[in-house]
Amino acid sequence: MPCGTGQRLPRFSPDEPKPFPNCGERERIRRTRAAEFGFNDVDPLNLLAIEVEAGPDAKIVPLSSGLPDGLFEHDGQITKREIRAATLSALAPCAGERLWDIGCASGSISIEWLLRHHANQATAIEARPDRAARAARNAAELGVPRLQVITGEAPGALKGLVRPDAIFIGGGGSAELIEESWTSLKTGGRLVANAVTLDSEKLLMEAQGERGGTLTRLAIERLGEVGGRRAFRPAMTVTQWSAVKP
Amino acid sequence: MPCGTGQRLPRFSPDEPKPFPNCGERERIRRTRAAEFGFNDVDPLNLLAIEVEAGPDAKIVPLSSGLPDGLFEHDGQITKREIRAATLSALAPCAGERLWDIGCASGSISIEWLLRHHANQATAIEARPDRAARAARNAAELGVPRLQVITGEAPGALKGLVRPDAIFIGGGGSAELIEESWTSLKTGGRLVANAVTLDSEKLLMEAQGERGGTLTRLAIERLGEVGGRRAFRPAMTVTQWSAVKP
Amino acid sequence: MPCGTGQRLPRFSPDEPKPFPNCGERERIRRTRAAEFGFNDVDPLNLLAIEVEAGPDAKIVPLSSGLPDGLFEHDGQITKREIRAATLSALAPCAGERLWDIGCASGSISIEWLLRHHANQATAIEARPDRAARAARNAAELGVPRLQVITGEAPGALKGLVRPDAIFIGGGGSAELIEESWTSLKTGGRLVANAVTLDSEKLLMEAQGERGGTLTRLAIERLGEVGGRRAFRPAMTVTQWSAVKP
Amino acid sequence: MPCGTGQRLPRFSPDEPKPFPNCGERERIRRTRAAEFGFNDVDPLNLLAIEVEAGPDAKIVPLSSGLPDGLFEHDGQITKREIRAATLSALAPCAGERLWDIGCASGSISIEWLLRHHANQATAIEARPDRAARAARNAAELGVPRLQVITGEAPGALKGLVRPDAIFIGGGGSAELIEESWTSLKTGGRLVANAVTLDSEKLLMEAQGERGGTLTRLAIERLGEVGGRRAFRPAMTVTQWSAVKP
Numbered sequence: 001m002p003c004g005t006g007q008r009l010p011r012f013s014p015d016e017p018k019p020f021p022n023c024g025e026r027e028r029i030r031r032t033r034a035a036e037f038g039f040n041d042v043d044p045l046n047l048l049a050i051e052v053e054a055g056p057d058a059k060i061v062p063l064s065s066g067l068p069d070g071l072f073e074h075d076g077q078i079t080k081r082e083i084r085a086a087t088l089s090a091l092a093p094c095a096g097e098r099l100w101d102i103g104c105a106s107g108s109i110s111i112e113w114l115l116r117h118h119a120n121q122a123t124a125i126e127a128r129p130d131r132a133a134r135a136a137r138n139a140a141e142l143g144v145p146r147l148q149v150i151t152g153e154a155p156g157a158l159k160g161l162v163r164p165d166a167i168f169i170g171g172g173g174s175a176e177l178i179e180e181s182w183t184s185l186k187t188g189g190r191l192v193a194n195a196v197t198l199d200s201e202k203l204l205m206e207a208q209g210e211r212g213g214t215l216t217r218l219a220i221e222r223l224g225e226v227g228g229r230r231a232f233r234p235a236m237t238v239t240q241w242s243a244v245k246p
Numbered sequence: 247m248p249c250g251t252g253q254r255l256p257r258f259s260p261d262e263p264k265p266f267p268n269c270g271e272r273e274r275i276r277r278t279r280a281a282e283f284g285f286n287d288v289d290p291l292n293l294l295a296i297e298v299e300a301g302p303d304a305k306i307v308p309l310s311s312g313l314p315d316g317l318f319e320h321d322g323q324i325t326k327r328e329i330r331a332a333t334l335s336a337l338a339p340c341a342g343e344r345l346w347d348i349g350c351a352s353g354s355i356s357i358e359w360l361l362r363h364h365a366n367q368a369t370a371i372e373a374r375p376d377r378a379a380r381a382a383r384n385a386a387e388l389g390v391p392r393l394q395v396i397t398g399e400a401p402g403a404l405k406g407l408v409r410p411d412a413i414f415i416g417g418g419g420s421a422e423l424i425e426e427s428w429t430s431l432k433t434g435g436r437l438v439a440n441a442v443t444l445d446s447e448k449l450l451m452e453a454q455g456e457r458g459g460t461l462t463r464l465a466i467e468r469l470g471e472v473g474g475r476r477a478f479r480p481a482m483t484v485t486q487w488s489a490v491k492p
Numbered sequence: 493m494p495c496g497t498g499q500r501l502p503r504f505s506p507d508e509p510k511p512f513p514n515c516g517e518r519e520r521i522r523r524t525r526a527a528e529f530g531f532n533d534v535d536p537l538n539l540l541a542i543e544v545e546a547g548p549d550a551k552i553v554p555l556s557s558g559l560p561d562g563l564f565e566h567d568g569q570i571t572k573r574e575i576r577a578a579t580l581s582a583l584a585p586c587a588g589e590r591l592w593d594i595g596c597a598s599g600s601i602s603i604e605w606l607l608r609h610h611a612n613q614a615t616a617i618e619a620r621p622d623r624a625a626r627a628a629r630n631a632a633e634l635g636v637p638r639l640q641v642i643t644g645e646a647p648g649a650l651k652g653l654v655r656p657d658a659i660f661i662g663g664g665g666s667a668e669l670i671e672e673s674w675t676s677l678k679t680g681g682r683l684v685a686n687a688v689t690l691d692s693e694k695l696l697m698e699a700q701g702e703r704g705g706t707l708t709r710l711a712i713e714r715l716g717e718v719g720g721r722r723a724f725r726p727a728m729t730v731t732q733w734s735a736v737k738p
Numbered sequence: 739m740p741c742g743t744g745q746r747l748p749r750f751s752p753d754e755p756k757p758f759p760n761c762g763e764r765e766r767i768r769r770t771r772a773a774e775f776g777f778n779d780v781d782p783l784n785l786l787a788i789e790v791e792a793g794p795d796a797k798i799v800p801l802s803s804g805l806p807d808g809l810f811e812h813d814g815q816i817t818k819r820e821i822r823a824a825t826l827s828a829l830a831p832c833a834g835e836r837l838w839d840i841g842c843a844s845g846s847i848s849i850e851w852l853l854r855h856h857a858n859q860a861t862a863i864e865a866r867p868d869r870a871a872r873a874a875r876n877a878a879e880l881g882v883p884r885l886q887v888i889t890g891e892a893p894g895a896l897k898g899l900v901r902p903d904a905i906f907i908g909g910g911g912s913a914e915l916i917e918e919s920w921t922s923l924k925t926g927g928r929l930v931a932n933a934v935t936l937d938s939e940k941l942l943m944e945a946q947g948e949r950g951g952t953l954t955r956l957a958i959e960r961l962g963e964v965g966g967r968r969a970f971r972p973a974m975t976v977t978q979w980s981a982v983k984p
Contacts, residue, residue: 066335089312234726480972558827581804
């Protein structure tokens with residue numbers, strides 16, 4: 001699903017031999033739909049180059065963080081595009097790293113983490129079974145079915161999981177959860193937590209005071225309408241704590 | 247410079263044969279510093295797998311958009327981390343696409359565009375020669391020396407450039423520049439423009455009215471100090487216009 | 493209705509003579525309810541001192557600008573408390589001055605203008621008859637029935653009105669309305685306009701560019717709830733232009 | 739200093755008898771400068787009507803809350819105009835009421851409280867002697883020399899003061915100070931506290947949780963410049979707690 005190069009192949013008849021002057025003698029170009037893929041008739045020893053071309057209705061998934069909200073199935077409970085972009089920026093994924101996404105809702109943060117590198121891994125923890133199922137569906141739909149989804153309540157549900165390089169706490173949280181998360185995190189790992197309620201904000205102020213890192217407030221206004229005229233509609237301000245475990 | 251998998255190789259003596267039981271007869275593992283790389287003594291027909299391991303002072307460049315401001319050399323004139331993350335989200339790079347970064351300053355937007363895929367291309371246009379030179383230095387330092395930097399004033403300097411898939415206008419801009427940019431953009435391409443001054447804001451409101459797309463306001467507060475105590479310091483609000491050319 | 497001194501009178505029986513040692517021989521104190529006021533039995537040549545004492549359910553109207561929203565009957569269309577306080581601050585009423593409140597909605601700005609001094613005058617212009625009637629009701633209820641309410645569309649409805657010392661344009665407005673208002677304003681008078689839509693904002697940016705004065709953006713978040721927990725709910729940002737006619 | 743009616747008197751020679759047709763026989767009009775006021779030559783039994791006319795350089799003090807910052811002498815430490823307007827709105831002064839202004843800095847809140855009614859009283863507490871002196875100078879200059887200024891640290895300095903109808907805590911504060919203030923406040927009195935630091939914000943969130951009332955965040959951007967062009971400059975966001983003692 002990651003988008004193609006945009007360079008369109010000329011439309012050959014299937015398996016036309018020597019399509020280009022500098023082709024090898026036994027080189028072939030074959031065009032087919034992904035659903036009709038079949039290679040029973042090729043030499044067992046072969047080298048394949050695959051170029052994916054998007055169909056007219058393909059959902060194109062860009063390579064930057066902060067995918068359009070509409071790419072995810074959600075119930076309104078989703079970290080919005082710009083906040084998600086800033087969150088991934090703070091989570092700072094490197095190749096092969098592992099994320100815990102605690103209270104994952106639609107799974108958008110985990111999914112974007114996984115999309116950054118094929119070797120990345122993520123565990124999404126979600127108390128509500130319907131949301132957990134939705135996160136798994138989103139992961140499958142967006143090409144990262146390797147997302148591990150755990151239905152359960154953190155911090156209990158974190159027991160026995162492989163220690164992560166980064167942890168995201170999406171909403172709520174508690175002093176106990178932050179404590180457990182910080183302990184579980186690898187040295188050099190990043191903890192990022194977003195808050196919109198007052199109690200969560202207070203918690204993050206305290207966490208920053210104890211463990212360092214930084215706090216940021218993000219206030220986003222989006223184009224909407226008032227009485228048929230264009231006007232900015234403010235979203236709730238998000239307070240973000242981001243810290244690297246020393 | 248993109249970060250490694252974190253899986254440390256055991257420290258073999260150089261070129262120890264058959265380090266693992268399932269190695270081929272002629273397989274070797276060699277460890278060396280990048281600066282001392284030399285392969286005069288290997289079979290001309292060979293297959294190499296390279297695993298890069300970061301040194302202790304390596305600058306690690308994460309895989310998400312919105313790199314730390316400190317990774318870029320700049321004179322204060324830089325699109326800040328969270329705004330950069332939201333900007334890359336709106337620019338939505340796909341593999342092999344080309345960006346124009348008009349008024350590139352430190353080059354951070356172009357550089358992040360290029361880092362998203364090895365096949366991406368970018369042209370950065372900057373009127374001030376010192377800033378143009380700095381953008382080129384940043385690109386080299388961050389592993390994307392293929393950034394094309396043009397010292398000159400847009401829209402004049404845009405003449406003759408290959409048509410882009412996306413255009414970013416960092417600050418200021420004019421009705422004429424937006425007009426020229428929109429015309430140059432490929433169908434399906436994205437135009438993203440950020441404004442902090444009133445005249446630029448007005449321009450973007452007008453552009454959205456004429457050409458559609460959306461407007462967003464991003465207000466960021468960062469942790470700072472007042473009288474020795476922690477306090478949020480607000481940055482100037484950024485208004486962003488983002489539109490897809492139909 | 494303006495609140496009393498809080499110093500409670502001792503409860504005398506009506507017309508007790510010489511209630512205090514230093515009273516004059518013919519001095520009386522009488523306590524009665526405002527609705528039962530009657531003075532047929534006093535000397536035609538008299539001096540009255542009236543002390544108003546609030547009943548238990550009295551709506552107390554404080555002396556500062558920015559009265560509670562709940563003191564006004566409204567349909568949601570009301571300049572909110574903090575914005576109203578900042579607007580009155582910019583309108584800067586002096587004793588005996590006259591305001592035009594164009595697009596008055598609930599009439600709250602006019603009413604607060606009148607409450608600042610008994611010699612102040614105000615004309616409220618409102619296109620919707622139901623709102624005009626409501627503004628008049630609010631004025632009567634809050635003790636300033638002298639508010640002149642005109643049902644009509646500005647600038648047409650402004651013809652023939654006495655020139656004002658201050659003008660407030662609540663929402664919307666047009667280049668023509670600003671032009672007419674500026675012309676009608678006395679030298680040294682203040683024009684204050686608030687905007688929430690993009691087109692109005694653009695208009696105010698242009699007005700400030702042409703005629704000077706200042707622009708302010710006011711973003712207010714109020715305590716609300718998210719999922720049963722305390723959270724700040726943002727109101728739409730208001731852009732305010734305020735200028736003194738030279 | 740409160741501004742006049744603007745109705746200019748015709749310039750009579752001093753003490754011209756019967757200036758108007760309907761004057762009494764012994765009525766006089768006299769024009770003089772305030773500094774040269776002298777009435778040794780009038781009947782000991784007299785009735786005076788004084789009309790103040792502002793000189794050309796008079797500082798006019800409007801009747802609404804939120805006076806221009808420039809009317810106060812200050813060292814940068816002043817509650818800004820719009821925030822002051824919203825603060826007075828929350829303090830909601832009634833005639834004859836008393837305010838404690840804790841950490842008064844320039845004294846602006848106390849002074850505006852006193853200006854709302856001649857019977858109002860205010861005590862300003864300030865730890866720094868230079869600021870206390872400045873608050874007293876501002877009070878004298880703006881026509882309310884009855885402001886009581888106490889140099890000292892709250893809550894210690896509050897001992898023995900007459901209980902107030904309203905308390906303002908301008909910055910900082912502590913759990914202890916809020917506790918003492920709440921206890922000192924009369925039933926039905928208002929406590930308003932503004933915070934810009936994180937620790938103060940946390941304190942106010944806790945205070946609201948315990949004692950009710952409301953919290954508001956006020957973010958103000960003012961017109962400034964960037965590179966010679968008009969741009970909004972954000973001030974630090976103020977969090978305000980406002981509660982009525984039940």
